[in-house]
Amino acid sequence: MGPGIVLIIIGAVFAFALKAESDWLNTRVLGLILMLGGAAFIWRSRARRREVVTRETDGPGGTTEERTIVERQVD
Secondary structure, three states: OHHHHHHHHHHHHHHHHOOOOOOOOOHHHHHHHHHHHHHHHHHHHOOEEEEEEEEEEEEOOEEEEEEEEEEEEOO
16 A cells, blocks of 8 residues: 555645656646556555355255355455
């Protein structure tokens, strides 16, 4: 999550604080792109993957089905 916050801060500096002008580089657009990338990085790092594991066992009364929900954090 740390790199995402750094990208947002750098993007904010480019978008709002830097007043440099160039013909080939728009600093506001670059700042917005960096901020969106940082937000996506944070969102992606907090995403969780959900898996459903199904096991079939042959019990005394016939076949039984057991379902287990496993949540894993994606790093």
